[in-house]
Structures are given as structure tokens and as C-alpha cells.
Amino acid sequence: MSDLTLDNFLQLTVAGIVSGSAYALLGVAFGLILSVTGRFHFAFTFTYTISAYIAAEVGQQYGLPLWLALIVGALVGAVFGVLFERVVYRPLAEKSGAYALLVIFVASLGLAIIGRNLIALVWIDTASLQITGFTNAGYNIGPVTLTKLGIVQVIVAWILILALGAVLSYTGLGRIVRAVRVNPEMSLVVGVDPKTVYLAVFAIGSFFGGVAAVLNATQTAASPDMGFNPLFYAFVVAFLAGLGRHPVVVGLVGLFLGLIESWSALFMSTQWTSLVVFGILFIYVALRPVQLRGMLRRPTPATA
Amino acid sequence: MSNNPFNPELFSRLSRRQVLKAAGVGGAALAALPLLSACGDEGSTGTTTPGAAGGGTVTTGGDVSKIMNFIGPVEEASAGKGLAFDMGLVLAFTGPGAFFGRTMSAGAKLAAAHIESLGGPKFNLISKDHKSGDPQAGVQAVKELGFAKVPAKLASYNDDLGAMLPGTEQYKMFTFDGGGGTSTYAQGKPYFYGTRAITPNDGWPGTLRFIKEELPEVKRISTVFWDLGPNNQINADDLKRRIQEAGLEMGTVEYVKIGATDYSAAMQKIKADKPDAVFLGIFGNDIGVFMKQFSTSGINKPVVCAEYTQASADVAGAAYEGLYLGFDYFNAEKPDNGWSQIFVDEFKKANAGGLPDYYAANYYEDLFGMWDVIRRVLAAGGDPKDGAQLDKAWREKPEFPSVYGGDATTAGVKAVDVAKTHSVTKRPMTLSQYKNGKVVPLAYFDLEAADYRKA
Structure with missing residues (x-):
């Protein structure tokens, strides 16, 4: 196998760490929303994409550096995430009773499609939008090339994942979130309103997704369709890690997927590498079908 | 009962109200999709038409009448005045190549307006979206056009990567593809003609000659292709042959x-x-994304692509600098002939001063080509709404005036081989380099590097 050289392996490992860190952040963001609220938030694609567009827009309009544009973009994504929960999902859940899961799923799919087309219409004069305020550079270390953006992506992703892990493990807010995730009705009994926690979770998850989006768009460009592929990766990571797992565990699964995907280029043509991720998911589902059962929780009066 | 949301039992127990509520939100979105994506792209075109590429308005007048000096004699009796002609426009309106659909349809709409003002038919451009190379979307589009008995269409992406070819033949839908041409795998297909150079293949010979002469240090060439499934090998074999003929070595693909x-x-x-x-x-914004990452990869070698779009250059930013561009480039800043100058001026008026790229130019002249063929059928007393008759008239004289080539008083000529390839037999091409934000021509050549000369 001519591709199987140490140089190749090292470079692909670096690439896998960068992409895997992005998958990790996405998986943590999506998994948090799904595990705590039970909402299959397909419109995550919209909050993801709009974050990148807003960051690009404010970055260009006001000459903001990347870090500031990133915060603005991700905050806007968080606001939309909260709005979706408050204005769309919760009312639907209240009125749909036991069938809220399906109703919300369909509604979120609709929001994702509407959102994608609205973005395309609003930014109709530009096929894509560039994130400014950051100059990328490559660094050669032996046979391996690192990029400044890649380093930023890894550091930012793991800071956020570790921070969320610390919050969930060691703070009062974390205990509340975990309580609602385990038993929303019981948490209501002890004075915790699950609906408020849902809003907080949507805000955090959408913010994390927005950060991933802005960093991704910095590497490429913001485009209306940019959210769909990451959603699938987010779902795969969250699902493989198991809902309700600690963010660091979820993150490590994302990192593992990124590495496996990247290393697979040693053995196969590059256009097939993304299939490896879905192959792993398929094998996992085949071997562990029991995981499907607890994946989505039926809404209760306390949560709807 | 399990919580599995996909449980059929759950579906059966949903009340009609609940289903309608869910369907209402989701359905509204699904229904809105084609409406939203087609917004500004569909509808009949006349002397005043919404411009697709910038929301501008297509107006006619001024120098438009002078176009008649370039497209040859137009007999009033067979010009098609008053004829309403349905013309399919199957392009990438959504997806990663949505940029192509906008610029191509802008060119076609401008042509439709010009043709009607020149006393030709009123083209009803029926836009269909193949979603940037989605074969299923393309098949559906050609089926819908076929059911509507649309006799002709302008297509892109090699008749949507070949998926539309059976429908094109089945419905006898006379087709020009000025976006992707025939490529290597859609050659000689009935009713389908590529009206631009086979891209990227036709640009390789001239590019390779330039490399041999100007970049002698280049010996080994690696390639990145779009994954086109079963057509991958055809493209790779064609490039390998050309590289080896040039005495160079083919690297990884x-x-x-x-x-x-x-x-x-x-x-x-x-x-x-x-x-x-x-x-x-690879094409479209993919080039810009690739170059953005290539610039920090440490490879530091010349890159040659077969397309230039401003959108792609914007994506890449500074990483686009130094990129070589080898293809049938339309130089809007220095148009080849008098007609192309009129086209550029009119396009700018319709699109807030924006210059047309070669995709806009291709679809502009291709619709004029369609008019040319319609006139021939009308002159022979035939029915121009019959794709077979259009095809027959075209095959008798497979050429029409072009905004490429020619000079101040004469239009160029676009000619197609209808015997074998169904692709162009002659096509001015340019190898350029992107320098300081501008496309700088380095060499001009035709197919197989014919008439090669340095800029």
C-alpha cells in the first residue's frame, strides 16, 4: 500500500484531530439539546448556518477580528435556537401530547428548509460569504503541515467542551440540567422549571454549533447549504457516544471519528472517507440496537 | 408501546388534526422550497424582464438593433415574431452551484429580451432546478418538460451529469449545454450538443504546451477531479493520454x-x-475552497484550473493569487467583437454594472443559436415546436454566430461536430493567471492547442 507511510500517517492524524475536534463540538452541542429536551432539532442546520453568515456580515461591515465576529455570530445562533424552542417547539409540544416527537421533528425539518431558502434569498447576490478578520498560515514541522486556523479550531473546540463538562459536573446549573435530563417531572417537584432549562440548553447548544460554523466558514465560506452535513456528523457523534454522556466522552467520540475518517484515506480513495463514519454508525446500530430505545423521550406535561 | 417515533402504530394513532398541524408546518416549508428557490428565476421573458443576477431589469433599445449586423440576414417572414416558444432552462438554481444558475439564466434572459425586440419569438423560459448536479432532480426536470411538450432546452452540468440524456432523447428535446458541454461521457448523444469546449479536457493541450515552454521544471502532474462516478475513469484516461503526449508524467488522481x-x-x-x-x-466555489486550503498545505506548486468565476475568487481571497486558468474565457473587459461589446454593455445595464462572465455569455449566445435554428425551421415551412425538426435543421448546418472570436464588425462562429462528438469543433480558449486581483491572459489557443500564441 503505497499510501501507508509515516509521513502520510502523521499528516492525516493532524487533519483528523482538526476535523475530529469540529465533530466533537458539533456532537456535544447537538447531543446536549437532544438528550435534555428530547427534541430532534433538525433546524440546528439553520442556527449553524445563520451564525456563519452573521459573523461574516458583521466581520465585513465593521472590520471585526475573527474572535469578536465569532461571538456575535454564535450569539445570534443561540437567540434563534431559543426562539425555535419558545415559539415553535414548545407550543407544538403542548398541543400534540404524546405525538409531539413526530410533530416537532416534522416542524424542525420544515424550519431547516425554510431557513436555508431564506438565507439564500437574503444573501442572493452572493453565492457565499467570506469570514474576514483572520489570516491563515501554514507551519511545517518536519513532514507535517499545521495551519493556524486548524490550531484555533482544536483549541476553541476543546475549551468549550471542557468548560461545558465542568459546568455540568461541578455547578448548580449543571446539576439542574442533569436533573431535568434524568427526570423532568421530579425536577419540577423540587422547584426546577424544565421549560427554562430547555431554553438554556437550546442557547448553549446553538451557541456551540455557531462557533463550529464560524470556524468552518473561516476555512471555506458561509453558504446556504453548509449546515446539513455537519448536522449528520453531530447526530452520528451524539448517537455513538450515547445520549446523556459527559461532554468529554462525546467529544472523544467525535475526535475518534475524525481520526478514523482521516486515516481511512490511507487505504481508500478520498471521496469515500466520509462513508467510513456512516459505516461505523451502521455497525454500531447493528450491534447495539438497544440504544435506539432510549434515544428520544416522550414529552410530559412538565416538559411540554 | 416504545418511544420510537418511527413506529407505524404511532402514525396510525395520530389524529387528523395532529397530522395536519405537523404537515402544515413541514408542508409549508416543503411547498415554499421551489417557490423560494425559483424566485426571480422563472417566468416568461419579454422586452422588460427581471434580471436574475442582481435583481436588475432587462431593457432593450440603444445598440441592440445593431446586433442584426452580426447575426446575419434575418428574414421577417421566418423570424418568428409573435411566436410564443417554450424553452427549458435546466440549471443549478440551488445547491453549491447556485451561482451558475443565476449567471446562466441572466445571460439567457437578456438574450430572450434582445431576440424579441429584434422581431423574433417570445421565449418563455421555463426554469427547472437540477440542484447542482443531482441526477434525480435532473431526471425529474426533463420529465416535467417532456410532459409539457417543451421542444428545446438549455442545460448545464453535461445534461446534469448525463442523467438527463435518456429523457432528452425520449422527448426529442433539442438541447444546447453551454455550461458543461458534452464532457467526455456525453458525446454523440441524440438531441444533445455541447456548445463550449469540453472542460477541463479541451484546455489541457494548450495549457500543457505553455507548461512545457514556460515552466520546464514541471515534470509530474497530480490531479483533483470531481467524483463523477462511472465517468471518472474516462476523464482520468483522457488527461493521462494528453499528459503523456506532452512528455510529462501523470501523478495521483x-x-x-x-x-x-x-x-x-x-x-x-x-x-x-x-x-x-x-x-x-473541480468547478465553482469548490476551486476557491480548495485554493484556500492549498495555500497553507505546504505544497507550493502551480495549480491550473479550468474556470474563473468572481465568486470563487472571493471565496479564496489571497489564496487565488497565482492560480492558472485554462478554458474558453470570455473577456468582458475587452470583448472579441462588436456584438459581444453590445452584449457586455447591455448586461451591465441590466445587472447594476456587473460584468458578464463566460457562463452568461454562453447562454446568451446559445439562445441566439436556438433562434437561428427556429428561423431555419420556419423558413422551411416546418414546426419549430417539434424538437426533431429543430434537430434536423441544426444538423444540416451546425453553427451559429458567437460572441467569442470575430472582430469589430464580424461575429465569431460557433461550430459543432454533429457526426461524432456533438461538441464544438473550434473554440477560442485562453490560459490566464490570476495576478493582483485580475485575470491576466498568458496564451491563446484553440482545440488541441491549435493557433497557439502567447499573449
């Missing part, structure tokens, strides 16, 4: 998905291949 955003794995394989130059068989 990496295939990437259309619309890919992460080229790190492909980049590493190229790096390991130790090429002296990299050829790209």
Missing part, C-alpha cells in the same frame, strides 16, 4: 465530492505524490 469543504485528505495524498504542478477538474 484524487476524486472529491462536489461541494466538498474539507480537502485535507486529498491534499495530503497530493503532497505525498510530490507533483510539480496540480491540475483541477
